[in-house]
Amino acid sequence: MYVPDEWEVPREKMTMCRELGQGSFGMVYEGIAKCVVKGDMETQVAIKTVNESASMRERIEFLNEASVMKEFNCHHVVRLLGVVSQGQPTLVIMELMTRGDLKSYLRSLRPDAENNPGQPPPTLKKMTQMAGEIADGMSYLNANKFVHRDLAARNCMVAEDYTVKIGDFGMTRDIYETDYYRKGGKGLLPVRWMSPESLKDGVFTTNSDVWSFGVVLWEIATLAEQPYQGMSNEQVLRFVMEGGLLERQESCPDSLFELMRLSWQYNPKMRPSFTEIIQSIKVDLEPCFKEVAYFYSEECKSRDQEEFDMETENMESVPLDPSSMLQHAASAADKHSGHKVENGPGIVLRGSFDERQPYTHMNGGRKNEKVLPLPQSTAC
Structure with missing residues (x-):
């Protein structure tokens, strides 16, 4: 199930202008959205659609993929602007990146x-x-x-x-x-x-x-x-x-x-x-x-x-010479915390992922x- 939330946009606020290309679920269009960005009456957007032949499961998957992006708010991550889940076709409204991939x-x-x-x-x-x-x-x-x-x-x-x-x-x-x-x-x-x-x-x-x-x-x-x-x-x-x-x-x-x-x-x-x-x-x-x-x-x-x-408390030097890496790997594999070591000006190497x-x-x-x-x- 997909439950409409604060990201829902009325369909009448969307206007499709031209095709941009084929996406994973259907055609992607350049369009205009009214009042989806605070302070802007109209915004150029990318509008993702689902193929008419898509099953209900595929439509929900499409909306759920978009929902992951609701949590993102970063200038260097493409922004989700809204969703039209009521009626057909299902639409996802994204920030328009005019120069493509x-x-x-x-x-x-x-x-x-x-x-x-x-x-x-x-x-x-x-x-x-x-x-x-x-x-x-x-x-x-x-x-x-x-x-x-x-x-x-x-x-x-x-x-x-x-x-x-x-x-x-x-x-x-x-x-x-x-x-x-x-x-x-x-x-x-x-x-x-x-x-x-x-x-x-x-x-x-x-x-x-x-x-x-x-x-x-x-x-x-x-x-x-x-x-x-x-x-x-x-x-x-x-x-x-x-x-x-x-x-x-x-x-x-x-x-x-x-x-x-x-x-x-x-x-x-x-x-x-x-x-x-x-x-x-x-x-x-x-x-x-x-x-x-x-x-x-x-x-x-x-x-x-x-x-x-x-x-x-857990800092430890990591060998940078590949020939010595095998000796270090056995002990490093047993540790969950990251390590730091300087590698020339400005570069610091550290394992930042905790498997847990x-x-x-x-x-x-x-x-x-x-x-x-x-x-x-x-x-x-």
Whole structure:
């Protein structure tokens, strides 16, 4: 059952203007909504619909996926604005991201792209800005006990002012169906963005989201090339589980690749948290970032202090040399608390995930429940 709440919007306040593309459940439109944003008479929005042929169960699933986003209030996460659950078709109203998903936007910046907007490829400063914005959205989700499980350029969105935000999850799942792989008859898995522990054991944590973030950085640096180009999905599975990593491209700046490398530590507890990633690059971010970012909010500061107080008694150095990692892994695996160690200027490595903490996944579920399976898809 879906019970209408304060997010319900009268259907007569919605006007659909043009198609934006196909979503997981149905067509997505650009439209105009009246009085859905405080202080605005009319707001340009994205309107998600459900196919007319959808069953009641699919309509409820559609609304429940949207309901997860009711808990989010972060500048770098795409906002849910309202729901029309009464009558047909069922509608979900989202913040409009006029420049589309990040993967398509990056590909449009290739010199030979037919839809090139006349812009050069992103500079290091712009790539770093994208990284900071994505990390800020993910830091917010992590702080609210949400695990994304499908972080990729296709699932980030680009606003009119080029701000990058964590996208409306599930919206591009079927559009980019070739980015997913059906393993053993189960749901579709984004194997090229998955960490070794996720591939091996089906474990998804904020640390595995950090691994995926590293792959997103690689996508940004390569203008959205396919990760592990030339390898089959099965080959990628084996390669990553055995410790293989994406290669550095010649055009990739040193600082960006270093951030990727840190995100791809084989031991999940050795990866930096999203907050630590922002800490390491904050001096290179635009001044406006400080005005809107969760990282600089009072909520973030108070939460960081609470975590620091809890961890102070359990600090321990973590070896950064891969050759010594195996010796450390045995003892690290037995500890639930995180560890801190300096790794050059501005970078702090810490395992921020406590396996006993209940987490919610972006693509379904509620807080305080166990790990949920990835959603099924109609794509083959």
